[in-house]
Amino acid sequence: MIKSPAIEIIKTFSKDEFKRFAEFTESPYFNKNSNLLKAVKYFKKISPEFRRMI
Structure with a gap:
């Protein structure tokens, strides 16, 4: 089980919210952190399995 404040927040996202979050993090204008991009x-x-894993 993964315990992280960021993961706990991401778990609450709807499908549309997660899609918009991913688009936001993929924007080089808003995100300069390559590790965040890799995580997203x-x-x-693994999106369908993600909620079951956590």
Whole structure:
């Protein structure tokens, strides 16, 4: 089980909210952190399983 304040917040996102969050983090204008981008891409890839894992 993953325990993190950020993960706890992401778990509350609806499908549309997560999509918009991913679009926001993928924007080079708003996000300069490559690790965040990698994490969001990973969560997008496992999206259906993500909620069950946590």
